Amino acid sequence: MLRKYFIGRFASCFMMYIIFGSIVLTTVASFAAQESANLIEGAKQERKILYYTALPIQPDTTMMVDAFKVKYPFLDVDVFRLSGETLLMKVLAEAQAKALKNDVFQCSIVQMSQMKQKGLLMKYVGPESKAYGPKFKDPDGYWNTSYIIPYVIAYNTKIIPKADAPKSYEDLLKPKYKGKIGIDTDEVQWYFHLLKIMGREKGIPFMKALAKQDLLFRKGHTLLTTLCAAGEVPIVLVAYLQEVYNAQDVGSPIEWVLFESSPTIAAINTIAIQNNAPHPNAAKLFYNFSISEEGTAVLKKLSKNAATTKALTTEVKGMDVYVAHPEELLANYEQVTKEWKEIFNPK
Numbered sequence: 001m002l003r004k005y006f007i008g009r010f011a012s013c014f015m016m017y018i019i020f021g022s023i024v025l026t027t028v029a030s031f032a033a034q035e036s037a038n039l040i041e042g043a044k045q046e047r048k049i050l051y052y053t054a055l056p057i058q059p060d061t062t063m064m065v066d067a068f069k070v071k072y073p074f075l076d077v078d079v080f081r082l083s084g085e086t087l088l089m090k091v092l093a094e095a096q097a098k099a100l101k102n103d104v105f106q107c108s109i110v111q112m113s114q115m116k117q118k119g120l121l122m123k124y125v126g127p128e129s130k131a132y133g134p135k136f137k138d139p140d141g142y143w144n145t146s147y148i149i150p151y152v153i154a155y156n157t158k159i160i161p162k163a164d165a166p167k168s169y170e171d172l173l174k175p176k177y178k179g180k181i182g183i184d185t186d187e188v189q190w191y192f193h194l195l196k197i198m199g200r201e202k203g204i205p206f207m208k209a210l211a212k213q214d215l216l217f218r219k220g221h222t223l224l225t226t227l228c229a230a231g232e233v234p235i236v237l238v239a240y241l242q243e244v245y246n247a248q249d250v251g252s253p254i255e256w257v258l259f260e261s262s263p264t265i266a267a268i269n270t271i272a273i274q275n276n277a278p279h280p281n282a283a284k285l286f287y288n289f290s291i292s293e294e295g296t297a298v299l300k301k302l303s304k305n306a307a308t309t310k311a312l313t314t315e316v317k318g319m320d321v322y323v324a325h326p327e328e329l330l331a332n333y334e335q336v337t338k339e340w341k342e343i344f345n346p347k
Helices: 002-046 057-071 084-096 109-117 126-133 188-198 199-210 221-230 241-249 280-291 293-301 309-314 328-330 334-344
Strands: 049-054 076-081 104-108 146-156 181-184 217-218 235-240 254-256 262-271 321-323
Touching: 002 280, 049 057, 049 084, 049 280, 057 076, 057 280, 057 293, 084 104, 084 109, 104 109, 104 280, 109 262, 109 328, 126 280, 146 221, 146 241, 146 280, 146 293, 146 321, 181 221, 181 334, 188 199, 188 262, 188 328, 188 334, 199 334, 217 221, 221 241, 221 254, 235 241, 241 254, 262 280, 280 293, 328 334
Parallel strands: 049 076, 049 104, 181 217, 181 235, 262 321
Antiparallel strands: 104 262, 146 235, 146 254, 146 262
């Protein structure tokens, strides 16, 4: 009898839990639907968005904006494109003149962090942000990652067969790679973050040994990837993964290294809404769309790696991503740059 009593009580409590959970889920879904409806109604009154971006107009920005307008045809999107640093200077100048009229920012985490420090971003955590892990969104709710830019070792497969390719940064110290490694003349961010991963006790000796490998200095990651694809630079120390993909798409003999025992440093491109945006509802719709499954599908067409938990599991299998947050580097930039130049003497 006692056993039957406890079984009955457990069943009753379990059913109450299921019913309560269903009520909660229904309430949350209803609230989310109402919030979305309110945003759409507000956006219909605002009718437009001003979008500041550091992404290329063609095809990156155009594809995202066109996909957004298919879903929200009642909104016009005015795009203002600048390089990341120029965008930051424009925004800071507008803020100082009290003439900010932008709605949405999209740029590197480096510029976004500085805008957050200046109080220029709106705190907003949209419903799509739940698809991203903690390191891919601002802990205070001011920005979300749009996509990641993994820093990988790339190599020309006609010069270096896959079996002979380096498997790690430490492999690059082998004599057979001397005089074959290309590196950007301003690789300070990579230098700083790899030291954070390795620790200075191990990292500084590694950097000094690497500097003795007769490195091939060139200006620009895109140029280095192009030279690697052409066979002029056999190995690129820091290549952007999406640029390797682009080279592969046109048949270039280039491959990249997936690190087996260490994390892969990755820069992140971010999106945020301006504080006191003139079209806040429309801005939130664009923000949410950009980081949603629909938005990340556009990124995939552009060979960009989305940062959702799902995308990291299915599209960059096995990559342990180390996000290159810039705050500490920016605070010590002059000292880090001085140290980088003293070790590598880039020319």
